[in-house]
Amino acid sequence: MTAESMSWRDYYELCKPNVVLLMLLTSVIGMFMAVPGMVPLDVLILGNLGIALCAGSAAAVNHLVDQRIDIQMARTHNRPIAQGRVKTKNAAVFAAILGGLGMAILLLWINALTAWLTLASLLGYAVVYTLFLKRATPQNIVIGGIAGAAPPLLGWTAVTGEINGHALLLVLIIFVWTPPHFWALAIHRRDEYAKVDIPMLPVTHGISYTKFHTLLYTILLFVVTLLPFATGMSGVLYLLGAVCLGAGFIYWAIVLMRGNNPKAPMATFAYSIIYLMALFIVMLLDHYLIPAAYVYGGGV
Ligand code: HEM
Numbered sequence: 001m002t003a004e005s006m007s008w009r010d011y012y013e014l015c016k017p018n019v020v021l022l023m024l025l026t027s028v029i030g031m032f033m034a035v036p037g038m039v040p041l042d043v044l045i046l047g048n049l050g051i052a053l054c055a056g057s058a059a060a061v062n063h064l065v066d067q068r069i070d071i072q073m074a075r076t077h078n079r080p081i082a083q084g085r086v087k088t089k090n091a092a093v094f095a096a097i098l099g100g101l102g103m104a105i106l107l108l109w110i111n112a113l114t115a116w117l118t119l120a121s122l123l124g125y126a127v128v129y130t131l132f133l134k135r136a137t138p139q140n141i142v143i144g145g146i147a148g149a150a151p152p153l154l155g156w157t158a159v160t161g162e163i164n165g166h167a168l169l170l171v172l173i174i175f176v177w178t179p180p181h182f183w184a185l186a187i188h189r190r191d192e193y194a195k196v197d198i199p200m201l202p203v204t205h206g207i208s209y210t211k212f213h214t215l216l217y218t219i220l221l222f223v224v225t226l227l228p229f230a231t232g233m234s235g236v237l238y239l240l241g242a243v244c245l246g247a248g249f250i251y252w253a254i255v256l257m258r259g260n261n262p263k264a265p266m267a268t269f270a271y272s273i274i275y276l277m278a279l280f281i282v283m284l285l286d287h288y289l290i291p292a293a294y295v296y297g298g299g300v
């Protein structure tokens with residue numbers, strides 16, 4: 001592999017591509033949930049491009065700010081800035097270009113509301129969470145989770161230009177999902193966070209306390225995911241999916257809490273990602289398939 005292709009890979013990695021891809025799935029589905037038919041193609045492409053660039057920019061700032069702690073933790077020590085493969089200044093320029101481009105796209109071709117909400121999420125993650133909360137309180141990821149939870153709202157406002165209760169419900173789902181998603185991993189990596197003095201919940205309050213709160217949030221998540229059905233936003237297919245997926249999450253949170261399976265923390269973390277992906281996909285399927293079934297059923 002040439003040095004040049006290596007460096008592109010490093011810049012790509014700065015954007016946390018897998019995380020941003022899952023966020024994009026939620027913003028795309030936020031767009032589709034906002035309308036009964038097809039999302040205008042320009043909004044679909046430019047809206048998600050703008051959101052992705054801004055999220056990538058925030059992720060690059062996170063790498064930049066965290067380089068000294070990243071190099072000390074096994075999970076993150078090989079990151080591009082921590083290892084000096086990307087210079088701090090270049091990373092800052094890269095983040096500024098991505099953020100500037102993303103904002104320009106949203107302001108020029110989408111709408112001002114989406115642009116400012118996206119900027120708030122960018123700053124919420126890159127500045128409020130990374131620079132302050134992460135180092136200050138074990139509630140860091142709970143509060144910081146608001147930024148990561150925003151994409152379905154950003155997708156929704158990109159299409160409609162308005163904030164809507166149903167869009168906020170999608171944000172609420174990801175907001176409540178974030179603590180079990182992260183704490184499962186943080187339980188596994190507790191000693192590393194302790195080593196770099198980051199006050200994650202398992203460090204400040206212990207593993208058992210964190211496991212219990214992971215279970216509590218998972219139960220709360222189960223309840224919150226019933227709300228799209230209860231409010232008439234989604235139908236029976238979604239309800240079935242939410243109940244099955246939620247039962248699986250609670251199962252893993254219980255296995256985690258019982259503590260006799262050493263693989264439970266990372267299995268719960270992996271499940272959290274599959275869970276969110278599947279929940280949003282089933283919501284989209286419900287949105288299009290169920291009305292279609294009614295139409296065709298009614299027409300026969
Ligand atoms: C404040 C909120 C969040 C925190 C603290 C958090 C924390 C983390 C951490 C530490 C990892 C790294 C695991 C590793 O390096 O192996 C991770 C991975 C991941 N997170 Fe989150 N996360 C948050 C929000 C989100 C959101 C909102 C999404 C998507 C909607 C998301 C999707 C993912 C995905 C897909 C991965 C796997 C990445 C990979 O395999 O490369 N996360 N998360």
Ligand SMILES: CC(C)=CCC/C(C)=C/CC/C(C)=C/COP(=O)(O)OP(=O)(O)O
Pocket residue numbers: 016019020023051054055056058059062066076118119121122125130134147148150151
């Ligand atoms: C515009 C918009 C939607 C912005 C959202 C930005 C974004 C990419 C949020 C990601 C959330 C995340 C992976 C947090 C982990 O950070 P960490 O520093 O705790 O984890 P780390 O140790 O792996 O870096």
